[in-house]
Amino acid sequence: MTAVRILGLDPGLRITGFGVIERHGTRFAYVASGCIRSGEGTLPERLATLFRGVDELIATYRPTEAAVEKVFVNLNPQSTLLLGQARGAVLCAALLGGTAVHEYTALQVKQAVVGYGKADKVQVQEMVTRLLGLDATPGPDAADALACAICHAHQSTHPYAAQAVRRRGGRLLVPPPSRR
Amino acid sequence: MTAVRILGLDPGLRITGFGVIERHGTRFAYVASGCIRSGEGTLPERLATLFRGVDELIATYRPTEAAVEKVFVNLNPQSTLLLGQARGAVLCAALLGGTAVHEYTALQVKQAVVGYGKADKVQVQEMVTRLLGLDATPGPDAADALACAICHAHQSTHPYAAQAVRRRGGRLLVPPPSRR
Numbered sequence: 001m002t003a004v005r006i007l008g009l010d011p012g013l014r015i016t017g018f019g020v021i022e023r024h025g026t027r028f029a030y031v032a033s034g035c036i037r038s039g040e041g042t043l044p045e046r047l048a049t050l051f052r053g054v055d056e057l058i059a060t061y062r063p064t065e066a067a068v069e070k071v072f073v074n075l076n077p078q079s080t081l082l083l084g085q086a087r088g089a090v091l092c093a094a095l096l097g098g099t100a101v102h103e104y105t106a107l108q109v110k111q112a113v114v115g116y117g118k119a120d121k122v123q124v125q126e127m128v129t130r131l132l133g134l135d136a137t138p139g140p141d142a143a144d145a146l147a148c149a150i151c152h153a154h155q156s157t158h159p160y161a162a163q164a165v166r167r168r169g170g171r172l173l174v175p176p177p178s179r180r
Numbered sequence: 181m182t183a184v185r186i187l188g189l190d191p192g193l194r195i196t197g198f199g200v201i202e203r204h205g206t207r208f209a210y211v212a213s214g215c216i217r218s219g220e221g222t223l224p225e226r227l228a229t230l231f232r233g234v235d236e237l238i239a240t241y242r243p244t245e246a247a248v249e250k251v252f253v254n255l256n257p258q259s260t261l262l263l264g265q266a267r268g269a270v271l272c273a274a275l276l277g278g279t280a281v282h283e284y285t286a287l288q289v290k291q292a293v294v295g296y297g298k299a300d301k302v303q304v305q306e307m308v309t310r311l312l313g314l315d316a317t318p319g320p321d322a323a324d325a326l327a328c329a330i331c332h333a334h335q336s337t338h339p340y341a342a343q344a345v346r347r348r349g350g351r352l353l354v355p356p357p358s359r360r
Contacts, residue, residue: 044281073257084264091224101224
């Protein structure tokens with residue numbers, strides 16, 4: 001069975017988390033994780049730093065698929081705009097780097113990893129550590145990105161899972177085989 | 181005197197307006213204008229189309245400076261997010277294409293072109309047509325982008341103009357020479 005390499009991304013203007021995993025059938029293996037920091041500079045310079053960072057990750061780890069967390073817009077408009085701009089840079093870099101880009105809401109990601117859509121950051125970090133058999137707990141941004149990659153790996157293994165999340169108001173209900 | 185070529189951009193997810201002008205000292209000359217349409221597709225695909233479009237404009241017209249209109253955030257959060265993502269793609273492409281990127285608010289652009297910060301789209305189109313001596317009126321998105329380029333050309337000719345706009349609540353007051 002061929003391994004599929006997935007790049008998970010949790011975009012933010014200051015810090016964009018990343019996590020790379022490999023899916024072998026229904027099993028996952030950790031490859032790498034960390035953060036891209038946009039540093040100091042003008043807004044265009046910081047966005048370009050994020051773009052280049054994602055581009056370098058793709059050149060280094062050669063994922064074929066990318067999973068990006070959808071943004072929660074219930075912030076103040078200025079924060080939403082800044083986050084949107086960071087997302088624009090990250091999504092562009094992922095697609096232009098040649099990956100197939102998929103998007104998941106925080107609800108879908110938490111459902112897939114913790115089994116509970118309102119799980120907190122610590123629960124996500126713990127479950128990511130357990131699911132990938134890590135020796136140390138990744139930081140919150142890297143953990144969110146790894147969780148997003150796991151969510152995509154899970155969804156592409158069980159293609160009805162994400163539909164179920166959408167249909168049943170957040171409860172992950174995989175339909176029984178007879179109804180597929 | 182060396183001509184400076186400026187790319188004006190008015191980012192939007194569906195349509196991003198562009199306008200290229202040349203500044204010769206204190207005079208401007210029209211080079212090109214139009215729109216990049218993101219077309220159909222997923223959000224990442226549409227953002228990548230905007231990125232590639234700006235990249236192609238830079239390859240074709242070789243501007244050294246870019247002027248991008250700042251976004252008005254007083255929309256609903258979802259619209260702000262979409263606009264932010266389009267801006268992220270456009271700003272990245274402009275900077276990675278090698279231009280020096282400058283940002284101007286709609287107030288600064290309208291002040292520079294119409295002399296009135298609350299000018300409507302038709303007034304901007306008319307003034308852009310007159311200032312650049314065009315035979316036909318450009319569409320609203322192209323006109324906004326040309327206006328942004330003119331604003332930057334004006335600001336880089338009169339470097340105190342933008343400061344004055346910021347200081348005096350929207351009135352374009354260039355300080356007298358003795359105070360510069």
